[in-house]
Amino acid sequence: MPVRYIVVASAVGSLAMVFPGSTALAEPAASKRAAEIPAAVGNDVIAPARRWIKGDLSGRSDLESLAASGRSDAQEMLGELLGPIGPAPLRDEAAACGWFAKAATSRADSMHNLALCAEKGVGGTPNPARAAILYQQAAERGYPKSMCALGNLYIAGRGVPKDEGKGAELCRQAALLGEPDAETDLGNLYLRGTGVPRDMVQARHWYELAAAQGQPNAQFVLGQIYWNGDGVQRNRAKSAELWKAAYQRGRVDAAPLLATWLFTNWMSAHPVGDLTGLDEAIQYQEAAVRNALESEKADRQNQLDVMLAIRSAAAKK
Numbered sequence: 001m002p003v004r005y006i007v008v009a010s011a012v013g014s015l016a017m018v019f020p021g022s023t024a025l026a027e028p029a030a031s032k033r034a035a036e037i038p039a040a041v042g043n044d045v046i047a048p049a050r051r052w053i054k055g056d057l058s059g060r061s062d063l064e065s066l067a068a069s070g071r072s073d074a075q076e077m078l079g080e081l082l083g084p085i086g087p088a089p090l091r092d093e094a095a096a097c098g099w100f101a102k103a104a105t106s107r108a109d110s111m112h113n114l115a116l117c118a119e120k121g122v123g124g125t126p127n128p129a130r131a132a133i134l135y136q137q138a139a140e141r142g143y144p145k146s147m148c149a150l151g152n153l154y155i156a157g158r159g160v161p162k163d164e165g166k167g168a169e170l171c172r173q174a175a176l177l178g179e180p181d182a183e184t185d186l187g188n189l190y191l192r193g194t195g196v197p198r199d200m201v202q203a204r205h206w207y208e209l210a211a212a213q214g215q216p217n218a219q220f221v222l223g224q225i226y227w228n229g230d231g232v233q234r235n236r237a238k239s240a241e242l243w244k245a246a247y248q249r250g251r252v253d254a255a256p257l258l259a260t261w262l263f264t265n266w267m268s269a270h271p272v273g274d275l276t277g278l279d280e281a282i283q284y285q286e287a288a289v290r291n292a293l294e295s296e297k298a299d300r301q302n303q304l305d306v307m308l309a310i311r312s313a314a315a316k317k
Helices: 043-053 057-068 072-082 093-103 108-120 128-140 144-156 164-176 180-192 200-212 216-228 236-248 252-268 276-290 294-315
Strands: none
Touching: 043 057, 043 072, 057 072, 072 093, 072 108, 093 108, 108 128, 108 144, 128 144, 144 164, 144 180, 164 180, 180 200, 180 216, 200 216, 216 236, 216 252, 236 252, 252 276, 252 294, 276 294
């Protein structure tokens, strides 16, 4: 059965990040291109950040001392750790936006994050018009993610006059610089025919580039494309590989797709006594239940109960 495409805008609402190796962030990919690399951050900033994440409050004190001395990399780091991608116990989005504001005078990535604060209305009312101005300024200072974030505002007509063609062109410019969120969003535009002609070949091209850089939304939709065989030879094993990668990077909605695929595969053929595939399916189905909407929870629990019953019976053979 074909799966329905679920696309998510990536450049707009996406925080710029400098901290490697936090609990919320993956290490930078080896293939990272120059356009994606943010302004420098010192090791003397990364070290206390890691200590703070591990529960050592002296790490926060050291970061704040560096930030108070005018170090913009420390200010950006504080914003990230206190913001939505930081560890949950540390989060204080209003304080995060305050640090981004201090760093924005010298860092384009901080300017992007300040724009996101305005767009979300942290501490007040969403202000997409101000967000558009800040994204424009960050883009002019060479930050490609901001180009497509601004483009998405034009596509939606939020804070700027609605202009899908202009929005698509801004995302194209950022994508050509190798920005993975922009590549993903450009793929979305081609998939839907928004601001550009609908073109599955172009959509897949941009998703492939973004997925190779670990962009989870691109990995998720590319998995759907290979599952459906839409403009490409159907390859469900590749779909599962992509969905697993997307799940590991936060696309929890990949869990029910993986559970179904693994369970179906196990049911169709498996060595006697081998429950490996079934156990993996159960793990993903348990995740699907945990993350289900209330309207979906009963059906997903029923599916899990079936899997568990079959496992119990199989284990007795």
